[in-house]
Amino acid sequence: MKSIKQEVNDFLYRSMDSHVRIAVTGLSRAGKTAFITSLVNQLLHTSTHQQLPLLSAARDKRLIGAKREPQSNMMVPRFAYDDAMMQLQGAEPNWPEPTRDVSEIRLALKYKPTKRTKKLISSTATLHLDIIDYPGEWLLDLPLLDMEFEAWAESQFAALKGLRLELAKPWLDALQTIDLDAEVSEQQLQEISQLYTDYLKACKDQGLHWVQPGRFVLPGELEGAPVLQFFPCRITDEHKVVRGSNLAMLKARYHEYQTKVVKAFYKQHFSTFDRQIILVDCLQPLNAGYDSFMDMRAALEQLMHSFKYGRSNLLKRLFAPRIDKILFAATKADHVTPDQHANLVSLLQQMVHPAWQTASFENIEISCMSMASIQATQSGFIANNGKSTPAIQGTTLAGDAMTVYPGEVPNKLPSAAYWQKQGFEFTAFRPMSSHHDEPLPHIRVDKVLEYLIGDKLK
Known part of the structure; x- marks a missing residue:
């Protein structure tokens, strides 16, 4: 009963344009957990501190305050905000533990509206803000929905060049030992799948970001499940699949991954987002080298192929929400000197240029910024x-x-x-100390908020 009531309330909020779902993603170590923690922390302190001058509603003293609310989706884990704050505000501040699954947190923002239609109803209005955190690696899987097993396998072999080929050697050696037409051996499939997973994890450890399937490196609740135990193999479209064979099982597991994992993620989460922020750590790839940097750019392009673009009119927002704003944010701006911030934004714009062209053609609003969610220097x-x-x-x-x-x-x-x-020398720093009663120090989180929800607070 409570769930149905909450769904009805969400429908009403959306009909009055007082509900927005913001998705936060980025490849591993981009700083998603730190960003969401800071964003929530800044908003919760709006009634007592003036820390957000670039958020117009706060600057004009129209943002009255914020509070946390129970999330509407009871099947999704709650974002661990309190745990993150404990780590950040300890005697020796540490970065919060990264999330490895979907999580969500909801805020209610009370403000004084400027729009005439809202002012006629009441002198105050409330914006219900859902913030959803999900791994960018999962987003890299969405193109799999349009790929048969053979095409996906071929794409993986085509990528085996340079460092990838070197890292893949144990898996490729094991691949020579399997008879695809023999009766299925779950033990052998598990062993070779593990070697393939180890290869993908090694790619990530070496600063390579394009990994498929993404759930293999961030399995969440699926760790150890047979649906994550398949791997590419060299076959042709004409190869006859023997019933009950190793190949038949590989294809069956791939199909199950497509429908029960990738498509389920799209239906349950991705298709419900209104706005999207993609966090990008440009500095670590600069530190790692050319291959790592270009691999991240390719991964970002793959990410953008998955978005459903388009401006939302009221009816579309009610029944088929679409992402109408995307923000790319270069994180860790405090790890370079302020005179380099403009270069950081320019570099990010270059990295996402192909995606920007596509989004602009679809009349979607897109922007790039640099920021530091929680200041470390x-x-x-x-x-x-x-x-x-x-x-x-x-x-x-x-x-x-x-x-x-x-x-x-x-x-x-x-x-x-x-x-x-010359290269680039990146040094990782601890977060700066902060008092329990003070908002976390940041750089331009308020500018990010203005872009994502500024128009909703009018």
């Missing part, structure tokens, strides 16, 4: 041979105080020569 200047040089200062993950100039961020896609000549 302070910026300043140091004297160097009589000259003043910009620098950042913070505490490394090992607990050492450090002042460093990380280097210049290229404002365009760098060639391989960039890493041969």
